[in-house]
Amino acid sequence: MVCGFRITGSRRDFKYGNDLKNMANIGIFYGSTTGNTEKVANLIQQAFGEDNAGIYNVDITEPEDIQKYPWIIFGVSTWGVSDLQDDFEDFLEVLEKVDFSGKKVALFGLGDQSTYTDSFVDAMGILYEWLKKRGVKIVGFVSRKGYSFTGSMALVKGNLVGLAIDEEFESDLTGERVKFWVEELKKEFV
Ligand SMILES: Cc1cc2nc3c(=O)[nH]c(=O)nc-3n(C[C@H](O)[C@H](O)[C@H](O)COP(=O)(O)O)c2cc1C
Numbered sequence: 001m002v003c004g005f006r007i008t009g010s011r012r013d014f015k016y017g018n019d020l021k022n023m024a025n026i027g028i029f030y031g032s033t034t035g036n037t038e039k040v041a042n043l044i045q046q047a048f049g050e051d052n053a054g055i056y057n058v059d060i061t062e063p064e065d066i067q068k069y070p071w072i073i074f075g076v077s078t079w080g081v082s083d084l085q086d087d088f089e090d091f092l093e094v095l096e097k098v099d100f101s102g103k104k105v106a107l108f109g110l111g112d113q114s115t116y117t118d119s120f121v122d123a124m125g126i127l128y129e130w131l132k133k134r135g136v137k138i139v140g141f142v143s144r145k146g147y148s149f150t151g152s153m154a155l156v157k158g159n160l161v162g163l164a165i166d167e168e169f170e171s172d173l174t175g176e177r178v179k180f181w182v183e184e185l186k187k188e189f190v
Contacts, residue, residue: 026053026189027069029061030076031088036167037077037110040174044073044108047182058091066098071189074127077110082122082153092130105131106140106185107162113149114169121164125153128161138162139188140181146173 026048030041038057045053053073056065066072076088083089109124131138142160154161163181165174 024048024052024054025069026071026073027066028053028055028073028075029058029066029091030056030074031058031085031091032075032077032110033079033085033087036165037075037085037108039167040108040110040165040178041073041075043175043178044075044182047179048186057087058094059087061091061094063094063097066095070103072103072105073108073185074105075108075110076123076127078116078119078121078123081116082119082126084123084126088123088127095130100131100134100136104137104139104188106188107138108165108181109154109162110165110167112168113147113164113166117149118151120147120149120152120154120166121160122153124160124162124164125155128154128156140185142181 028041028045030037032038032041041055045055054069077085079085084092107124107127109121111121111123113120128138138161140162141156142163144155144158144160147160147164147166152160152164154164163177165177167174
């Protein structure tokens, strides 16, 4: 299913905080350098309801933290040109240890479609390919309508492989984008 278009307690996880996170069915895992992806992860959690979704900084996430969830959301920003955010890059080693069978995964990516218009949210596309190669079921595709970029590795058959957010130049749209996407995901996470 592809959705078109049309949150915060900006809270850093503490070293042992992840263990205390709830028993919900949805796990949100993000890597963030300046806090934008973290902010959006919190908005997504709020949109699902805090009791329904646990939230984790990938910097301190273990394979067991992921394994327990049937529905998983990964959030990654793009750095360099077309690079995964640093913590997320390291996190791929953790992901290698997770058995994704029977799980549904959705992706969101932070980027800047004006300054990096040829590589907008490329990291989300790289992560998609990485997961796809391992047979992971990915849901939550989004129409590219309403965005203005010229190129992205996150485009597959004309759609974005997850929710793209531009906090640099379109932060006013973030709340609405998140809400709409989460409503679509609620239909997928069943
Ligand atoms: C040096 C640098 C390189 C970046 N490269 C890209 C890029 O290739 N593609 C993109 O969409 N955004 C790029 N961005 C924008 C960031 O992804 C964006 O600021 C994002 O919101 C950062 O999220 P974070 O603070 O959660 O890491 C870059 C930003 C900087 C400062």
